[in-house]
Amino acid sequence: MSPLPGILKGLITTARTALRPTHTAEYPDVAPELPPRSRGVIALLEENCTSCMLCARECPDWCIYIDSHKETIPATTEGGRDRQRNVLDRFAIDFSLCMYCGICIEVCPFDALHWSPQFEYAEVDLLDLLHEKDRLHEKDRLGGWMASVPPPPALDEKAAEPAEIAAANRPARGAGPAGGAGGSGPRMPRTVRPRAAGSPRPDAGGSSPAAPSPPDAGEASP
């Protein structure tokens, strides 16, 4: 009969699998190897946040809550103008609503939100999934997740140049022959601001947490 070889094959296959090492990951004892860019929890780098509300408005299920107030910074120079800035009072993400789409992180112009691979924040009470930026427990702090944010993984081979680097490497507009496509000689830039390589523009959205004003604002507020 023809089924006999197949039957023996089944026995051999299972026996061979039994002799090989298993695939089981003993999770609570052994940390899982997560792929890069894993979406575990959203971490907040508070210093970078300007309370611009973009994330809250883009969030598809409205799970980000932001409260802020304006503060006046007195002019530093004689006769100068007073400046106003936003101070973040409350930043909360309700992870019982969050669907981990990552749009808030995409949309943040100042890299205040980051994906952290940390995923062990299950709670007994649904309400405890509302992560405030400064809850009492260190574990529950939205900002506390920042410690677990890994450095960004290296770009893939043949990937396009990162936008910041491409912008920095691009020749200043009007300086090279590429800018003179109009044919009538080198065109002068229309704006007054020169866009030299040393301008602060490209790094404003960079990863340096020491953005110009927010850190000292905390001390200035009382």
Next chain:
Amino acid sequence: MSLLEATLRAASVLAAFLVLPLLVGQAEHKVMAHMQGRLGPMYAGGFHGWAQLVADGVKFVQKEDITPRAADRWVFRLAPAVALIPYLLAMATIPIHPGVAAVDVPGSLVLVLAATSVGALGTLMAGWASANKYALLGGLRAAAQLVSYELPIVLALASIAMAGGSLSLMALTQAWSPWWLLWQLPGGLVFLVAACAELQRPPFDMPVADAELVMGAWTEYTGLRFAFFLLAEYAGIVVMSLLFAVLWLGGWHGPFEDTLGWLWTLLKGFGVAVLVIWVRVAWPRLREDQLQRLAWLWLVPIALAQLLLTGAGVVMGW
């Protein structure tokens, strides 16, 4: 036999009845897991999950014992006992050491056969009394399977009884010789296949086919009664494995059989149990008609041929 000795024998059989099925169950957990590239239970009890089945038992005890309103109360409640106790009886008659069996009766082979058949009756009772269509179908499938596979088992055992010239398991094991390994091989294979089917183990688990019949005759059972059915299944594996080890593999025959005979019996039985588990992991379930085909077109003719061969052997004095 004094009362003390009888009590002692009964207690030891009960202890074996409670320990050996758990050993087989744990072996099934681990062997099946590794055959599927998993680890199986690892936490209960600390060392490689050895206490997993104990924990399962504790869990089953805590569950509510439900009898459906439409069920035939007494039959429904009695069925697990009917499924379980015959295997206890069968286990008592199996000789494990030269001259040692809990109960040594002259016709123990017939007794074992009768007891295991009654065990399958428990499934039929459960299926009939549950007042549930899945349970009823499962029970009827179990009955059909029992009718088909009892015959090959009886024929295979009859061949052994002829070869050994006795109906006592003890005498048959005494009469065993390595030559039987070859001479009785076809009957042995028939017995193994039919025993798997009798126990409703995969690949012959049509009566409990969970994809079609939920859990077959056990669908309505909860808690301890359900656990008894599971225990009966594993006790059945132990009984059938030991029976095969004793009759076809020589039981206690081996080096130092005067002192280590019991060990050889248990080891051989355990090896057969692992084979039963292996078969479960490796092969898919047969269809109902394939099951009947296998029984009537293959097993019964092979068993009859074995009977003929044995008869010829006995007459010629091999």
